[in-house]
Amino acid sequence: MIKKFTSLFPLWAVLLSAVAYVYPEYFVPYKGFIVPLLSLIMLGMGVTLSVDSFLAVLKRPYVVLLGTLMQYTLMPLAAWIVCLALKLPADLMAGVILLGC
Known part of the structure; x- marks a missing residue:
């Protein structure tokens, strides 16, 4: 059930x-x-999460660094582009970009 x-x-x-x-x-x-x-x-x-999952992260830390870099650069950039395309006002733009982080 x-x-x-x-x-x-x-x-x-x-x-x-x-x-x-x-x-x-x-x-x-x-x-x-x-x-x-x-x-x-x-x-x-x-x-x-299993212990093996954590060990996999420790073996390849560059993947975590790449993910972090993407999260705080690419996502806000994509949010900014969407805001420009939708012609949002500045206050909404700030909120959407912050949510992109």
Whole structure:
């Protein structure tokens, strides 16, 4: 039962997102739970990593450095290009670029 439920997680996420978009008043009281729940999700993802995964990172640190470089250069650059293409105002542009980081 739980396997079937978890295998449909993308469907649940899309459906609940749509419901929250249409009826936001039902979800506003849970706003304070966002950060703790995201932290719990990230912890859960980290716990599933094996020791071999960490050893692979230590054997090839340049891949991590490349990923970090891409995250803080390419992503904000792509966000900036999208902002220019959409002709967003400066305040929205700053927000989108910060989210790109």
